[in-house]
Amino acid sequence: MVNDLSFFETVYQVARMIPEGRVTSYGAxxxxxxxxxxxxxxxYAMNGSxxxxxxxxxxxxxxxxxxxTGKHHFGGPETMRELLESEGAIVEENQIKNFKELFWDPGKELMEGY
DNA sequence: GGTGTGACCAGCT
DNA sequence: AAGCTGGCCACAC
Structure with a gap:
């Protein structure tokens, strides 16, 4: 099998592919x-990331x-927000205001451009 | 070693 | 229109 990676490991690989300043969703x-x-x-995979x-x-x-939703799992409830704002995201009330603009779809961004 | 549960999402009612 | 349910895979007890 070419894909010996387990479900979790695959998730981690995709997560690392996310460009800086961009965000994606669990479902994507x-x-x-x-x-x-x-x-x-x-x-849940992110929990063990x-x-x-x-x-x-x-x-x-x-x-x-x-x-x-998972801000509390970063060791600090403000950590996740700080990281996102540090990358140019606008976070307010635990929600990314410009989420639509920063959204990065792996199944789309990786396919197009070739 | 079985059961429960978890940083979710989409479909039904 | 809003609320509930099922489904998914790995890990803790």
Whole structure:
């Protein structure tokens, strides 16, 4: 099999592909890896992202509403917001205001341009 | 080793 | 229009 990576590892790889200053949703990643209904697992995978050797930009992954649902898992409730604002995102009330503009679809951005 | 549950999403009612 | 349910895979108890 060419793909020995488990579901979680695949999620981490996709997450690392997210360009700086861009964000995506759990569902978009789930769909990209072939399990459109496994968005939940993507979120859970992010929970264990800190166990990975390589850094995983989990702060660039939010829910479909652009809301920072997992901010509490960064060791600090403000950490995720700080990281996103640091990359140019406008976060307000735990929600990315310009989410629509910053949204990065893996299944689209990676396919187009070739 | 089975059951529960989790940073979600989309479809039904 | 809004609320509930199912589904997905891995990990803790």
């Amino acid at each position: 990643i789930a769909k990209f890896i072939g399990s459109p209904q496994a968005a939940r697992m993507v979120g 800190h166990t990975q050797k390589e850094f995983v930009p989990a702060h660039r992954v939010v829910n479909r509403n652009g809301m920072l």
